[in-house]
Amino acid sequence: DVKASAAVSFVCDWLASDPVCFSIGPGEHLRLCPQDYTCCSSQMEETLAHQSETDFLSAIDDTSQFLHTTFTQRHRKFDEFFRELIDLSEKSMNQMFTKTYGRLFTQNANVFQELFVELRRYYSGGSVSLTEVLSEFWSRLVERVFSLVNPQYQFSDEYLECVNKHAEQLQPFGDLPRKLGLQVSRAFIAARALVQGLATGRDIVNKAAKLSAGAGCVRALMRQWYCPLCRGMPSLRPCHTLCLNVMKGCLANTADLDTEWNNFIDALYQVSEKLEGPFNMELAADSISVKVSEAIMHMQENSIATSTKVFQGCGSPRLTPGRSRRSPKESGGNRRPFRTFSPEEKPTTATGTNLDRLVSELKERLRPMRGFWVSLPHTICNDKNMAADVTNEDRCWNGQTRGRYLPDVTGDGLMSQINNPEVEVDMARPDVRTRQLIMELRVATNRLKHAQAGQDTDFMDSKSPPPPPTQHKYYDWFGCPTLFLEIYCPVGFQSNPNFAYLIKLVKVLLSS
Structure with a gap:
């Protein structure tokens, strides 16, 4: 005494x-x-309890700061880079087409301007179908080029509609629209999905890090950090295993993010690899001018056969006043209003290989993010200011006095806290906010998985193959997808006696 x-x-x-x-x-x-x-x-005890909560929330915020910083900075860098690529692609096309085609291009520049307006709108998240954008571009272009290679005729809007209908079968641009469409669609879908995914990661980290410590958590935090002070041992740190049990109890719901978080990080990593390879945005942006020019040349070189078949299907058009009727061979055989690019004229990007560098940096930062939420208790307790070193288990605060902490360390996640000796956790009431974050992660992961296959989840048809399989199976439960129950019920919660009550609650919510 x-x-x-x-x-x-x-x-x-x-x-x-x-x-x-x-x-x-x-x-x-x-x-x-x-x-x-x-x-x-x-x-004083009450004041220190509040301080322990403040210290805990600050530790969460400090520990998750690198996640927030990484997602914020990577999102900004990729977004700026992709927007610059689109700008450079349009600028390159304008410069080279003006030089190559002169007045013919400037008179029809609105066709190309509208293409880039829609590409930007899609990339920015607008409700735009890339397939429809490119289809509309080629339709408008075939009308303009057909008129230019047949200058002796006047074509009404109705006649040009007929030209468009025959173009589907005649393929005046050859296979180039399909090739460009595949390349541009894959790249833009992957680029948009990656940037949106980085923004989602930033937002989820913000939400997940803004915790509210429950009463049981605050009591445990106070006991481990400030009760030694009240006993006259202000320099005594809590035992490492005591700290782990307290943190696992306080972060029980947060740990349940782990599976979906890892799936999300993996999906981001895989999409970034696609951008580095077959879905390369730099190559796609560069290729627009080249492939469009090649398509125009293809149509001109085959203008005689194309015009003949169109005239057969759509009828003879009216002559331009002052012009005499000539055969397609006479009218188009020797005229070359267009020419293709020489190799030195083909567009290059001022950004060079920046995409490779950006992707490499992103992948390097994504790797350590796996398992972040489930390992958060260890990260905090490994801080020498938060707990004693694992090698100092006999000279630490065990919750009552100086000495070894004897209870076992509990598992991770909400359902593992049933025997947590330090924090009383209400397992019958899963954290709705965490379940909502799980939903957001699943939606984002699904979008990224489809992007890996070159599919846009906003514009998918029934013929699109499914994305790579996930770990989740979905069944109908009371006529609604169990996705709802999976989100709002942690694994193993079905065995809880309150599960039947939750089912009734879900039915009421769905019927309201």
Whole structure:
């Protein structure tokens, strides 16, 4: 008792300037700390409890900061880069087509301008179908080129519609629209999915890191961090395993993000690899001018056969006033209003191989993000300011006094906290906010998986093959997808006696 009293006197001297530290004495008034000799008043205990919550939330925020910073910076860099690629592609086309085609291009520049307007709108998240955008571009282009290779005729809007109908069968641009469409669609879908995925990652980290510590968590935090101070041992750190049990209890719901978080990180990694390879956005942006020019040349070189078949199907068009009727061979055989690019004229990008560097940096930063949420207790407790070193288990605070902490370390996630000796966790009430984050992660992962296959989830038809399989199976439950129940019920929750009540609640919500 004398030794304990001396220790308490030391702490009281240390806190002498604090008006809430009144006297040394028994601790029967304490609600959170052991009720032995203490220098903490009830008011001080309450103040320290609030401080422990603040310290905990600050630790979460500090630990997750690198995630937030990475997603924010990578999102900005990729977004700026992709937008620059689109701008450079349009600028390159304007410069080279003006040089190559002169007035013919400037008179029809709106066709190309509209293409890039729609490409930007798609990339920015607009409700735009790339297939429809490119189809509309080629339809408008075939009308313009057909008129230019047959200048002796006047074509009405109805006649040009007929030309478009025959173009589907005649393929005046050869296979180039299909090739360009495949290349551009894959690249733009992957680029948009990656940028949206990085924004989603940033937002989810923001939400997941903004926790609210429950009463049971705050009690445990106070007991491990500040009760030693009230006992006169301000420098004594909690035992490492004590800290782990407290953190696993406080972060039980957050740990349940782990599976979907890892799936999401893997999907981001795989999409970035696609952009580095077959879905390369740099190559796709560069190829627009080249392939469009080659398509125009293909149509001109085959203009005689194309015009003949169109005239057969659509009828003879009206002559332009002052023009005489000539055969397709006479009218188009020797005229070359267009020419293709020479190799030195083909577009290059000022950004060079920046995409490879950006993707490499992103992949390097994504790797350590796997398992972040489930390992968060270990990350915090490995901080020397938060807990004693694992090698110091006999000289640490075990929750009551100095000594080894004997209870086993509990598992991860909500359902593993049933036997947590430090934090009382209500497993019958899963955290709705965490389940909503799981939903957001699943939706984002699904979009990324489809992007890996060159598919846009906003414009999928019934013929599109499914994305790579996930770990989740979906069944109908009371006429609705069990995705709802999977999100709002953690694994193993079906065995909980409150599950039947939740089913009833879900039915009420769905019927309201």
